Amino acid sequence: MRVSVGSLLAILLSVAVSGARQDAPYHLVLANVRIVDGTGAPTQSGDVAIRDGRIVRVGRIGNVTSKDRIDGTGLVVAPGFIDVHTHADNVASQPLAENFVRMGVTSIVAGNCGSSASSVGEALERIREAGVSVNFATLVGHNTVRSAVMGSAEREPSVGELGRMKGLVFKGMADGAVGFSTGLQYVPGTYSKPNEILELARVAANEGGIYATHMRNEGTALEAAVAESIHVARTLGMALQISHLKVDSPSRWGASAAALKLIDDARAAGVRVEADQYAYTAGSSSLSIRFPSWALEGGAPQMRQRLNDPITWARIKAEMQALFEERGFTDLSWAAVASYRADPSLNGLSMKDVAVKLSGSGSTDAQLEAARTLMLGGGASMVYHFMGDEDIARIMRHPMVGIASDAGVLQPGVGVPHPRGYGNTARVLGEYVRERRILTLEEAVRKMTSLPAEHFGFAGRGVIREGAVADLVVFDAARVRDTATYAQPHAYPDGITHVIVRGEFVVKNGVHTGARPGQVLMRTRR
Secondary structure, eight states, X not given: OOOOHHHHHHHHHHHHHHHHHHTOSEEEEEEEEEEOOSSSOOOEEEEEEEETTEEEEEEOOOSOOEEEEEEOTTOEEEEOEEEOSBOOTTGGGSTTXXXXXXXXXXXXXXXXXXXXXXXXXXXXXXXXXXXXXXXXXXXEEHHHHHHHHHTTOOSOXXXXXXXXXXXXXXXXXXXXXXXXXXXXXXXXXXXXXXXXXHHHHHHHHHTTOEEEEEOSXXXXXXXXXXXXXXXXXXXXXXXXXXTTOOOOXXXXXXXXXXXXXXXXXXXXXXXXXXXXXXXXXXXXXXXXXXXXXXXXXXXXXXXXXHHHSHHHXXXXXHHHHHHHHHHTOSSSTTEEEEXXXXXXXXXXXXHHHHHHHHHSOOSHHHHHHHHHHXXXXXXXXXXXXXXXXXXXXXXXXXXTEEEOOXXXXXXXXXXXXXXXXHHHHHHIIIIIIIISOSSOHHHHHHHHTHHXXXXXXOTTOSSOSTTSBOOEEEEOTTTOBOOOOSSSOOOOOBSEEEEEETTEEEEETTEEOOOOXXXXXXXXXX
């Protein structure tokens, strides 16, 4: 076959260009971007170059050859967001974790609120084998450990039981957990005394772990709960993360100022305490948390027996009503069903609407009866509208409070979950930065990046600097916003264009690429 001189030159040029790209000094260049580096420093304009999963150059690079190049004119590049309070323990079965990565989250911490995998080692191995789109770390959960040793018994552990629980915490830490978590409003953690928590947290502290706590009370006794949490950290010399700090009782709205002062005083005394929050005035939890803890003792069979006994049920109802009134409510209309497997037609309805649907009445008593019906039907996941906007803003302004979603891996169209699982970070950037100016852009990014990375000991993450891991998010600060609502929560945010994990696109031009470059994160000893 005869080849013309022109064709031969074209072939040689193509080979030369191909070879140049293979030998390119960078795998990816984000050019002409606004760099918000995660430290809180002012925004700078420039380029970010990546090679082998690391940031290798920050500044003006010019038109150098790279395998991939994104012109980010007008866009912000920031470290990938780190969500330290999630319930994404099932990420191995939903490895794309799309609701997280689509809002710029590149690293998550599971095992929160005292609930974790029973075997941390096996769970981490499943994640490694499956391959996931986000970096993953986990805590070892107190409720999981206590249930394994004591079931749901409402009593203090024996010396032998405490020893076995300590052994399970140690195993979880040895297998790779980054700390110890409690959920002290949930069964069986709510039955524990402070000394039990102290002794179990000590095991994690000895291994360099953090203590993350869903406190005993987040409203009517908020200050006492914060003080109990700080006591653990001060006594053991360990880092403390107060989970989803809030004031969940209208009767105590404004108490965030006192809670934050306790944190400030503790930090001034050398205690390493921080907190996190989500950017919404509604929370989400189980329906069971609204029932007296004694009514849940012994598990589902005994709970059902109590709910079906007229005298006991009357006592439960009276206590529930008293608790509502103490918190500033008259009924349960502030609660909505997120997911009720026994009857999905109730999903999205307020408890008042549920009562009307089930009994034809929306009275307080009918709502309590409806709650009983749902519990007998297997329980429900709920959304609770119980926080005040002023507390949210005050907590958000505090420099030691980060941003975390308190969400799990969500499946589009399944249930009516809290919108925070799709929009939390974008809501901060859109509403609280751009619209309301509660935070500067640089401070908001710091709260979602270097602040949690340093506290949890995730070395090389949370900042844009040469040598750091290339976990990055690219977004349009003028457009980014959450689109998920309480009525229509299954909606990804606007304005987040690219998400990069370890140098690889997991979201490109707003579309998940299917890539799974995430890795298991281990704690860095202090």
